[in-house]
Amino acid sequence: xxxxxxxxxxxxxxxxxxxxxxxxxxxxxxxxxxxxxxxxxxxxxxxxxxxxxxxxxxxxxxxxxxxxxxxxxxxxxxxxxxxxxxxxxxxxxxxxxxxxxxxxxxxxxxxxxxxxxxxxxxxxxxxxxxxxxxxxxxxxxxxxxxxxxxxxxxxxxxxxxxxxxxxxxxxxxxxxxxxxxxxxxxxxxxxxxxxxxxxxxxxxxxxxxxxxxxxxxxxxxxxxxxxxxxxxxxxxxxxxxxxxxxxxxxxxxxxxxxxxxxxxxxxxxxxxxxxxxxxxxxxxxxxxxxxxxxxxxxxxxxxxxxxxxxxxxxxxxxxxxxxxxxxxxxxxxxxxxxxxxxxxxxxxxxxxxxxxxxxxxxxxxxxxxxxxxxxxxxxxxxxxxxxxxxxxxxxxxxxxxxxxxxxxxxxxxxxxxxxxxxxxxxxxxxx
Numbered sequence: 001x002x003x004x005x006x007x008x009x010x011x012x013x014x015x016x017x018x019x020x021x022x023x024x025x026x027x028x029x030x031x032x033x034x035x036x037x038x039x040x041x042x043x044x045x046x047x048x049x050x051x052x053x054x055x056x057x058x059x060x061x062x063x064x065x066x067x068x069x070x071x072x073x074x075x076x077x078x079x080x081x082x083x084x085x086x087x088x089x090x091x092x093x094x095x096x097x098x099x100x101x102x103x104x105x106x107x108x109x110x111x112x113x114x115x116x117x118x119x120x121x122x123x124x125x126x127x128x129x130x131x132x133x134x135x136x137x138x139x140x141x142x143x144x145x146x147x148x149x150x151x152x153x154x155x156x157x158x159x160x161x162x163x164x165x166x167x168x169x170x171x172x173x174x175x176x177x178x179x180x181x182x183x184x185x186x187x188x189x190x191x192x193x194x195x196x197x198x199x200x201x202x203x204x205x206x207x208x209x210x211x212x213x214x215x216x217x218x219x220x221x222x223x224x225x226x227x228x229x230x231x232x233x234x235x236x237x238x239x240x241x242x243x244x245x246x247x248x249x250x251x252x253x254x255x256x257x258x259x260x261x262x263x264x265x266x267x268x269x270x271x272x273x274x275x276x277x278x279x280x281x282x283x284x285x286x287x288x289x290x291x292x293x294x295x296x297x298x299x300x301x302x303x304x305x306x307x308x309x310x311x312x313x314x315x316x317x318x319x320x321x322x323x324x325x326x327x328x329x330x331x332x333x334x335x336x337x338x339x340x341x342x343x344x345x346x347x348x349x350x351x352x353x354x355x356x357x358x359x360x361x362x363x364x365x366x367x368x369x370x371x372x373x374x375x376x377x378x379x380x381x382x383x384x385x386x387x388x389x390x391x392x393x394x395x396x397x398x399x400x401x402x403x404x405x406x407x408x409x410x411x412x413x414x415x416x417x418x419x420x421x422x423x424x425x426x427x428x429x430x431x
Contacts, residue, residue, distance in 0.1 A: 001078045001079065001080060002078070002079050002080070003058070003076050003077070003078055003079075004052055004053045004055065004076070004077045004078075004079055005052075005073045005075075005076060005077075006037050006038070006049060006051060006052065006073065006074045006075040006076070006077060007071055007072065007073050007074065008040065008049065008068045008069065008070050008071065008072050008074055009049065009070070010070050010071075011042060011047070011070070011335070011336035011337060015042055015070070015336055015337075015340065016069060016070055017042075017067050017068060017069045017070065017136065018040040018041060018042050018047075018067070018068055018070075019040065019041045019042075019065060019066070019067050019068075019136070019164070019165055020038060020039075020040060020062050020063065020064055020065065020066045020067075020068060020074075021038075021039040021040060021041050021046065021064065022038070022039045022064060023037070023038050023039075023060055023064075023075075024036050024037055024038060024039060024048075025037050025038075025057045025075075026057070026060070027057055027058060027059060027060055028056065028057065028058075029056070029057050030054075030055070030056055030057075031051040031054065031055065031056075031057050031077060032051065032054045033051055033052070033053050033054045034050050034051065035050065035051045036048040036049070036050055036051075037049055037050065037051050037057070037074070037075055038060075038074050038075065040068070041165075041205070042336050045303065045334055045335075045336050045339055046332070047335065047336055049074060051077060052077070053077055053079050054077075054079065055077040055078050055079035055080070056077065056078045057075055057076070057077055057078075058076050058077070058078045059075060059076040060074065060075045061073055061074060061075065062074060065157070065162070065164045065166075067136065133151065133162075133163055136165055137151075137163050137164070137165060137167075137168050140165070140168045140169065140172070140212065141168060143212075143216045144172050144212070144215075144216065145219075146168075146171075146172075151163070151168075154167060154168060154171045155167065155171075166205060166208065169205075169208035169209060169211075169212050170203075170208060172208075172211075172212050172215070173203065173208055173211055173212070204299065204301065206299070206301045206303075207301055210301060210302060213362075213363070214360050216363060217360050217361050217362070217363045218360060220363055221278075221361050221363070221366075221402040221403075221404065222402065222403040222404060223358070223360070223361065223400050223401075223402070223403070224400070224401055224403045224406075224408065224411070225358040225359075225398055225399065225400045225401075226398075226399050226401075226408060226411045226412055226415055227356060227396055227397065227398050227399075227415075228396070228397050228412075228415045228416060228419050229394055229395070229396055229397075229419075230394070230395055230396075230397055230418075230419035230422050230423060231379065231392050231393070231394055231422075231423050232374055232393050232394070232395055232422050232423070232425075233392045233393045234422075234423065234424075234425040234426075234427075235256070235259055235422050235425045236374065236393045238425055238426075238427055238429060239254060239256065239259065241427075242254065242429075246316075246319070246431060249316075249431065250316045250319065250320070250431065252316070252319045252320055252323055253319075253323060254319055255319070255322065255323075256374070257293065257322045257326075257348070258315055258318035258319040258321075258322045259315070259422075260346060260371055260422075261291055261293065261307060261310055261318050261322065261346065262310075262315055262318055262421075263418050263421035263422050264291060264310075264344065264346060264369060264418055265289050265291060265310040265311040265313075266311065266421055267414055267417040267418045267421060268289050268291075268311065268343075268344060268414075269289065269311050270414075270417050271410065271413060271414045271417065272285055273285065273405075273406070273410060274344065274366065274367050274401070274406060274410065274411075274414050275289060275343050275344055275366075276343075276366045276405055276406075277343070277364040277365060277366055278364065278366065278402065278404060278405055279364075283405055286343040288308065288309055288341075288343065289309065289310050289311040289312075289343060289344070290306050290307065290308050290309065290310065290341050290342050290343045290344075291306065291307045291310040291342065291343070291344055291345065291346065292304040292305065292306045292307075292339075292342035292344070292345035292346070292362060292365075293305065293307065293322065293325070293326075293345070293346050293347075293348075294345065294346070294347035294348070295325070295326050295329040295330065296351070297329065297330055298330060303329050303334065303339060304339060304342065304345055304362055305325035305326075305328075305329050305334055305338050305339055306338060306339060306340065306341055306342040307321045307322070307325065308341065314430070314431060315429070315430075315431050316431045325338065342362060342365060343365060344365055344366075344367060344368070344369075345359075345361075345362040345365060345368040345369070346368070346369045346370075346371060347359050347368060347369070347370050347371070348370075348371045349370045349371055349372050349373070349398065350371055350372045350373030350374065350395065351373075353373050354372060354373060355372045355373055355375070355396055356370075356372055356396045356398055357370045357372070357398055358370070358398065358400055359398065359400050360400065361400055361401070361402055366401060366402040366405050366406055367399060367400065367401040367402065367406060367411070367414075368399075368400050368401075369397060369398070369399050369418070370397075370398035370399075370400070371395065371397065371398075372395050372396035372397070372398065373395065374393050374394070374395045375393070375394060375395070376391050376392070376393055376394075377391070377392065377393075377394050378390070378391060378392075379391075379392040379394060397415055397418055397419060399411055399414065399415050
């Protein structure tokens with residue numbers, strides 16, 4: 001019998017670990033090739049690790065809430081064939097000096113094989129008896145300004161009382177309500193207790209992640225929002241006339257979203273200092289134009305898949321990318337790499353009729369564009385050199401930007417360029 005490892009795969013740039021949510025198979029179960037074996041979660045998205053071959057699952061090495069590094073072995077499948085040695089994985093989380101870790105699933109702990117990534121070294125805190133935390137928990141604590149002393153007070157629900165990602169996010173969400181050191185307004189400090197008949201609902205894991213990300217963004221970047229109004233009558237008429245032919249030729253529905261992505265991607269090439277991020281005291285000007293688009297999920301949560309190198313795609317290519325990423329986002333089928341690496345984001349405020357909004361920047365980007373609803377409205381137009389009132393299709397473009405690196409003049413010029421691309425749309429625009 002041959003043994004095949006089920007390892008945590010590389011999931012994208014900057015992703016080095018994931019948290020085990022649940023094993024879908026137990027030791028002794030039969031699995032088929034490409035069948036999901038374990039559910040995992042990164043900072044942004046839940047995913048599944050698939051079986052590389054068919055056989056019997058003989059061993060699992062981690063438990064729920066364990067943090068696993070890329071390349072570590074999650075389980076072993078026994079298949080027909082020759083013998084193959086499978087090393088035991090290194091521990092999912094570091095242990096205190098002198099403390100003995102309980103081996104996962106009753107297995108004896110061994111040293112990692114050559115080439116296997118060593119577990120992250122234990123962080124030396126101010127006391128030898130202090131708890132140990134995963135890199136993810138420490139990053140969240142650092143972002144939220146939680147001191148080591150305060151972190152030690154966070155109750156943990158993981159193995160041996162370890163603080164999990166859910167624990168730290170729940171603590172962040174409740175800091176202001178429990179008298180913690182977070183600075184809050186008087187209104188935030190005075191919470192209204194539930195009344196009879198009120199329903200108290202815990203936040204979902206994704207909602208807690210969103211909440212922490214939004215709070216962190218506002219605390220990180222001084223937000224400024226500029227707004228312009230764009231006449232999209234030409235775009236709307238062209239789309240109405242072209243959408244049936246577009247569907248026949250390209251096999252894709254033509255929505256407004258790829259048109260807006262096209263205009264934004266070209267404007268970012270014209271004004272590359274919007275396509276930046278902040279790294280300490282440095283400004284990183286990105287060579288790639290990777291546009292994230294906020295997608296509403298059936299649960300009511302949001303996720304932001306990224307269209308990589310959007311400025312290199314035709315309108316047909318953008319339509320295919322938009323439709324594919326949107327569909328898989330709603331079905332929970334996105335890969336972790338598909339929500340990483342964005343350099344600018346757009347969000348459709350007008351889906352439910354909103355005209356103007358002030359979107360929150362998707363860190364570490366420097367700006368986000370909110371798209372208001374398209375409405376028919378009276379407007380002043382030039383007819384034969386004379387002013388006249390006509391019915392036009394108008395919308396507001398709302399740009400929130402990081403005022404540390406983007407000034408009002410630059411933000412305004414960028415917005416005007418996006419509006420210009422939309423207003424100058426031609427009837428013979430190529431797909």
